[in-house]
Amino acid sequence: MNRLFYRKLIASSLAMIMFFSLFAGINKAEAETAGLDVNASGAILVDADTGMILYEKNSETALGIASMTKMMTEYLLLEAVKEGKVKWNQEYVVSPELSKMSHDNSLSNVFLRVEAKYKVEDLYAAMAIESANAATIAIAEIVGGSEPKFVEMMNKKAAELGLEKYKFVNSTGLNNRDLLKHFPEVVGDPDEENIMSAKDVAILASRLLQDFPEVLETSSIPGKDFCKGHRR
Known part of the structure; x- marks a missing residue:
């Protein structure tokens, strides 16, 4: 997106x-x-x-949810931080593939430099404020070890939260064909995207606000200087 x-x-x-x-x-x-x-x-x-x-x-029909997907990614990250599995000052090293994706102007992004180190808190802000897709994938890898494993976590957490009409195939909300431009493999079919019903989106949003109200502190920021001089 x-x-x-x-x-x-x-x-x-x-x-x-x-x-x-x-x-x-x-x-x-x-x-x-x-x-x-x-x-x-x-x-x-x-x-x-x-x-x-x-x-x-039509609130119970599963439809494409695009970047509203990132609410689930936020939930899993904040949960991991709360449980001590991830630290805000923990650093992530950017791969050439992810750096290239971050420079794709057709997608919402914040530029990430090859082999540069970024703190989790900066990647989170890039995702929450600018809907940065490459930063979101970085978070998925930090929390889940890989994008496919993180997708498993997303679907599992959806079931735990009581959602009924959903399917997650990536951490960002992009259509898989957009991801295939930068990565050779995706979860699911090439043209799949994340889907949820409007009712389930409401439930997820409610749980995110109830369990992690601090999410509003970041998402309410209209813009912020990214580390190393970039803009998000």
Whole structure:
């Protein structure tokens, strides 16, 4: 996913949050009769305090989720840090393949230099703020040992969280064909992408905020200087 599309996704999410404030004091039936209609294949509107579903449209059908995938990657990283399996100051050495991907201007990225060392906290910020795909893969390798093993962890955690309509094939949310431009092998079929239902996306977002509320501290930052002079 390129940066422009990611920004539009975030803007759309914020618009939904703003729109939700108009319905904060009503119930589901009232929201439906208020004429709320979302121009999307699937949608769900949930009261963050009570969990009440105010509006839903095709909410149980698994659809492509693009960079919303990164919520699961964030969850697994924050969980690993909490459990002491990963340290924020832990360093990661960038491979030539990942560095090349980070310079693909068709994808949302922060440039990573070949053989350079980057701290986990910097890679995390690049992922959370700029939706940097190469940095996300680096995180997957740090937490899972490899992208395929991390994908296994993603699907396992989804089941543990009670999600029902989902399938993860990578850590980023890119279509596998985008990854194949830089890596010879992917999990699943060449044209597969990560899918979830709108209801499961809501559950994942809720659990992420409940279990790791500090995620908002980073995701609310509009821009930040990346280490070694790069921009994220």
